[in-house]
Amino acid sequence: MAGGKNWISRWPVFRQLMGESGRGDAARSARTDALRPRTEKADSVARSICPYCAVGCGQLVYVKDGRVSQIEGDPDSPISRGRLCPKGSASKQLVTHPGRQTQVLYRRPHGTEWERLDLETAMDMIADRVVRTRRETWQQEDEGKVVRRTMGIASLGGATLDNEENYLMKKLYTALGAIQVENQARI
Amino acid sequence: MAECHPVGFQWVVEARARGAKVFHIDPRFTRTSAIADRYIPIRAGSDIVLLGALVNHVLTHELDFREYVLAYTNASTIVSEDFQDTEDLDGLFSGFDPETRAYDPSSWAYEGTEEAAAGLRGEQLEGGRHHAEAAGAEQYGSGGAPAPSKSPTDPTLTHPRCVYQVLKRHFARYTPELVAELCGISPEDFAELADAITANSGRERTTAWAYAVGWTQHTVGAQYIRTASILQLLLGNMGRPGGGILALRGHASIQGSTDIPTLFNILPGYLPMPHAHRHEGLDDYLSQAGPDTGFWGRKRSYTVSLLKAWWGDAATEENDFCFDYLPRLTGDHGHYTTVMGQIDGTVKGYFVVGENPAVGSSGGKAQRLGLANLDWLVVRDLTLVETATFWKDGPELQTGEMRTEDIATEVFFLPAASHVEKEGTFTNTQRLLQWREKALEPPGDCRSDLSFYYHLGKRIRQRVGDDEIDRPLRELTWDYPEHGEQREPSGEAVLREINGTGPDGRTLSAYTELKADGSTRCGCWIYCGVYADEVNQAARRKPGSEQTWVAPEWGWAWPANRRMLYNRASADPEGRPWSERKAYIWWDADKGEWTGHDVPDFEKNKPPDYLPPDGALAEAALAGTDPFIMQPDGRGWLYAPAGLADGPMPAHYEPHESPVRNPLYGQQSNPAREIYPRAESPYNPPESPRFPHVLTTYRLTEHHTAGAMSRPLAHLAELQPALFCEVSPLLAAELGLVNGGWATIVTTRTAIEARVLVTDRVRPLRIQGRVIHQIGLPYHWGWGSGGLTTGDAVNDLLPIVLDPNVYIQEGKAVTCDLRPGRRPRGRALLDLIEEYRRG
């Protein structure tokens, strides 16, 4: 860029000082001209939907080397026409931020610290507890009427659950006889 | 809307550019107000007064769209002689039992049906008590309560007991003067609004109302929406393009979470959960599950197909299709009652999945006391939300009310997959299902909730024995293809089960194909068609630019891909568009079918002159001029003879906590509201001088709910870095509050601190001759969740008092006190609250 006697007249700072708009051509330099969007180099693109509000804006999720490299609005969506609000635009951070937990944690009764637990072990322990609590709190009848339920197990789900997830939850809980199943939709 | 549904708001901006006039009615001035033609501040909790006055304005000046009202609503139906109005009973409707604080709605019935209403079928007709007990109104997510379809009418609308006249008398005292007195809206502003909406309704024009939880989170929330429905029906704005009442739902799939409910009182597709004391067998249940006329008349097909989807070959005609495998309700088993059950020790194990009640639900202390009294707790989320860590860092540890070592709760935290690491559908606020492709595998131990429940179910099924109580688990259909190293179950296979299959095992294309004989299976009847022709219709992505403005080939909307409900009403009784401008669906006599821009929400070949034969059932009982096909009479209800726990018409009641006396009736607050008289979560007394201000909570564009999906994100935390309270310059001067300084907000539940934002965006209002201040608080903060910004939990301030129809808490209008400076720490915080409680 520094070569040639005209470099100064092409220098963005100079051009903008000379009155050209910093939002047009004068913002460009050889370096910025060489930049390519991350989206171009992606290995794959998935068509997704923003997980925040119920507008349901379309998202394009770009993946490079096994990591999300960019999330953009989907211009094809008749709902959002490519736009995303601050939350939707920040959703790459939602999936990549360092505070995200990726390990199972366990706190034993009266414990003061988290402990590590293997996922399979945790799943087994939870299944044991469900089966045990269900048996211990089983209610066959209430005031002479058959109820076939447990009042010992309850659930509260968020409204970013997929329909398929809600479906399996309701199906499993109903078969278990757990009726205190609730959702953000109430709250 | 611009704040909380920003990208949806682009369409309001476009409409405005094309000449639409936009009014914004809200306690706070927002980005919506900035763009609106007119911003009208209102006192939180007074909307029925405003909407009721608009109804009164339309009725008094006969500005209703008479042809529409006569043909499509129940305006002409005669109401029972037994009915008494709030005008007669000083704020109560007939049928109230002060002991149980519940209504028996049989006197609200139409003339000639009282007897039927008193004895009869409908869980809803049977008694408001039962209805309220199990939040029965939620069942009407896709249609109305049962009511007889034939009752006497007076098409001249002059009979003193016809709905039109009943309504007129009921709302007569809802005047512009009352609006000024209670809402703080001047008669001039009211006139401008009333003129605008009436001038903009009729054949050529339509008006739309949009709302969010500012209308629902009240002890009269369902009646807020009812008032808007009455207004929109009178003006002919339902089922027509540019009309409607648009519920702006707050979360990606909150609509889906009610359609396929993880809610205690309903099954998929708004079928009620059976009740122990009213539903012995399937026949008994079906006789009460919904009306026999209109499309609910096919409820046996919906129910049997659901039972077949869940219990497969084990479900047979002989065993009532395993109907008795369904557990039974005996009352309110909702979120807040469950929390009380935790505190009382009946609830032992708790799953919290993508939710954060420790800071996200009203009465945070009660929530945490409940968590601390569990045997075991499973939390699944992206970050360590406060609900997972309350035992380590909850506020009760600082006040000395809890000690970590004393808390016996065993806690499992399981990290969740994000929305890009799993496939599945969200249902947005327009009932539109959109499929998400999976972009990559979730990291580490992170798994989808689909995977969690599928594998948990497998493990549980391995552990159950031959016991009778285990039979529903043993026989449950629980077989989905697994993919990849993580053995992720196939979301498409689950969606296909939801859609349903026919006797040949192929997917069905419409709920009208469902059979009551057990030959079809369907996990959610309203979603039948989402997998028509073995194709995932929710994954359709034909670009909007290559389609009509209705865009029917993007995703899939329930039911039957209809983008606008009740769109038969967009045509006149003869089937012609009301006007060329507003043409949407019309009758093509040559082809003998309904046609237009959308899928008709009507039987395709039913001519406008069809009249039902006597004794007809289901949709055959509706005439060719009855557009509201989920209603038993096909009509829009200006007056609801059944279905609501707190009255057939809306009445203004003050919020449970209010600084103002209700001048309309002796009855101050909704008599049927749900109250929890518990020490863990007490109430501010009404009209208390200790709590003189109105507090309302809300969201910001840059954050989401209690913050677990936004506070850990650097960009969003930087954009909105701290909890603040919005106060007017007048109140700030009165109390000595400094912009950017600290203030403490107090209720009888607790006190929290927030930065002070002194702003004209909240205006003091003159109510009943005195100045009432409103304080606005965004509720996105909590102490944890890995937040880059943290703060006190606003929901800790809120009372646990609920709407009796749907059990939603009153979070939008409560009372509080405000003091300069930070809140006390430790024990001193409890002392301060004690001082306030003493009065």
Ligand code: SF4
């Ligand atoms: S981008 Fe914004 S407006 Fe669109 S769905 Fe996401 S949160 Fe809602």
